[in-house]
Amino acid sequence: MQDRGAITIGVARREDGASILSMLHELAASEGAPHPPRLSPSALERDVFSADPELHMLVAKNASGENVGFVSYHVNYSSWEGAAGIHIGDLWVSPVWRNLGIGGALLKHVIEANQHRRIDVFVVKDNDARFFYERFGFKEQTQWKLYRSEPGV
Template sequence: MIRTATPDDVPVLRTMIRELAEYEKALDEARATEEQLTEALFGSRPAAYAHIAQDDATGEPVGFALWFLNFSTWRGVQGIYLEDLYVRPERRGAGHGKALLTELARICVERGYERLEWSVLDWNEPSIRFYRALGARPQDEWTVYRLTEEPLRKLGTGTGTGTGAGAV
């Protein structure tokens, strides 16, 4: 069963986010607090949304999808960017991940969104096989760039060095 997350789910969401970060070998980067997640998901201006996969028999949360809206200037419509998709290892293979993605695809179709996108680590072969089996295709010609911490602060405060900007 897939359902929309509620504020009561925040503690288990945070736990599963940390489990995912550990699997992705980046536990030290998973610093979001329950308060931050509550505000992001259920504050006056939600920045993200979440769905919970639960065991049909027990109702126990076994996975989640956390996502937000993006916008395609080429298509002229919003889409969904899936930030995290996680199913606890002992519950994988029972259809929870597919059910979560099916729900997000349903939302896209219902609302007229034309894209459901996400990133996957290049070493995560089980996930890559799963996504390909659903018909998803990698966008090999695109490379993700990210500014965080000191480089972000430098650029945001105008104290960056400005070297190597190229044609931008």
């Protein structure tokens, strides 16, 4: 039986790296991703755990100190708005820990830390997570379509 006591949210630390990568693989599998995540321990060290991180990560820990969820986000910039914003890359809560408010707590931390910034997130079309974000005031941007250029293509 897993401890369902207090959940704490905090900045990811080096010792969280292995569990973050494991949860990221769970996320990819649940979305039917065409390949596993390419984020590696060395990329975590360089891009998350450095003095000036490119990617910010928060983790949710249960009372036993086990990571049960995470959110990753980074700064973006809108020339249209003339201001920096935030892009949420991933938000994941392990399935057995869902429906306990953990995803909402992770999202609230990002929102509260960035109160004066626009926050964007992409959601897979048929993922019910879109309803989760709508409960927090996010609105679908139907006028946009995502286009991407992959290296080497």
